[in-house]
Amino acid sequence: MKSLKAQQHPLSKIEYELEVLDTPIKGISFADKLANSNLFPLSPTQIDIFQINMGKMCNQVCKHCHVDAGPDRKEIMTRETMQLILEVIKKGGIKTVDLTGGAPEMNPEFRWFIEEIRKISSEVHIIVRCNLTIILANPKYHDLPEFYKKHHIEVVSSLPYFTAVKTDSQRGDGVFDKSIKALKMLNEVGYGAEGTGLQLNLVYNPAGAFLPASQEGLELEFKKRLKNSYDITFNALYTITNLPISRFLEYLLRSENYDSYMEKLLDAYNPVAAANVMCRNTISVGWDGYLYDCDFNQMLELKVASPTSQHIADWNKKSLLEREIIVKQHCFGCTAGAGSSCGGATA
Template sequence: MLETLSLLNKISFPAIKRKSIDILQINLGYRCNQQCLHCHVNAGPKRKEEMSHEVLMQILDFVENNQIKTVDLTGGAPEMHPEYSFIIASLHALGVKIIDRCNLTILTEPGYEHLMQELADKQVEIVASLPCYLEENVNKQRGNGVFESSIEALKGLNQLGYGQPDSALILNLVYNPQGASLAPDQAQLEQDYKLFLANEFDIQFNQLFTITNVPVKRFGSMLLSKQAFHPYMELLQSAYQPANLDGLMCRYHLSIDWQGFIYDCDFNQMLDLPLINDDSKLHISSVSLDDVKQRDIIVAGHCYACTAGQGSSCGGALS
């Protein structure tokens, strides 16, 4: 990681400031039932990092006191946190819109089968990773059997009303490129996904988000091992679109790690680039929105992944 950060810090990126804080993205921990090749978190079954109950309560206080409207839960697999049901119930009670970043397969794992109904009951919006609609490509990137389990989970969600016309239960899918390349046109790819999944599996969903692979953690290490890091960075820089700067997710949300420390985005979190005040990391327990508004966003070379081509954010393409 230090080698990756050193390389990224040598690449300049335009200075940007935060505009507002519309979303609080919370990383509940790095444990995951999968170990995907493109993972920028380096998540996996053996990771031990996990948010404590004390930090959870501090976050809930922050959400309530600052009238946060949307909370985006991520990981790892956020559903593997032992207090996940408590978390979504507490946020729902506060009237907060909840987004769950789901790898789909966790919903079919023994001991987690109840989660689909809980997500539906709390009207949690699901953003689910399905990096391709073809079985071979999904299993190559995420492991054997993942595609089959993902389809099983999608069918279960559809049965509960997720992704169905006239339903309030939102199901969005996420596409990641198979390697060191930019995503294709999001609108066209969404049509391809919808046609294939409907014809082959009778599966429906709302939107497709295309997200560029960011060269940090596992994906960054893979690029370095294949001597592909520099060519990938050159690709991202050559495809830079200034028009995408306005829509960057870091300008509208905060990222909170499992310990409660605050970052501009999930990628900065993985590179250990936190918000700092008087040489100390800012913590969710001791700040208000006013403390973090209008701050300069910490940038480095990895930011080109979000501005290349059609752009990339947690909500998909920017243009």
């Protein structure tokens, strides 16, 4: 399977994607809903988290990927851009650095970057969004669990379900078996085990046009099934709602589920989740150093509304804290039901 970009799919054109997403649902926009909750314009509360897209290159081509990542994507972050990020981290205030992609490990500067962050601070919390299969993709990645452990990194990994059929239908043939092997490798070095402090958290997102289950209940089910069937342990399960952009949007339109899915998100709007959306304390950094309110806005190329600080080279915290967060219809994905963020439910 190729990326939408490689297929030259109409949805790989941001203008078209935004045109689809600009249509109000039942005449209601996300901004309207925020206004009803006294949250419009949406403003930041703090900048605690840097979510950094290390590149769009990935060894997998997942059907729902909002990044449209895959082996045919060549956009990756350079060491020069990472240097600029390190300069900002040195200034202090950033509590968490959340590395994502693509497969962030495929960036040749991945390990160097983490080592440099650790030289600056042993306190900064580092998260790597590891797709698991990368650990087995090449012998040069086999020691990643040891590397993560050495730098005390939280590993967050997608596993849509505890069965092969549902996982492979979303993430590709054979992904479940490889993911299980990778989870065992992580468990072997202490990840997911009580008392080690090595956090291994899994991510569930629905394999279709429906909302995620309750995080608490599903976590218990995942823990039971993975322990009983594979002797795998992990710390927490994050449930994440699929946002209607990129490949998931393509699926929704192709399967004629778009309207009903958007109505479902709208009907499930939760003002508590809206108040807790992750864009309020996060800055997303693109592979080319541009700044965004979140990873989704990044993929829609909606740069932060802070004209004097749109690139990491022009970092201006004051200006960023005074910005208005850009919202569109896809934002309903973060406010539906129990809410959704890269750290799971928010309400």
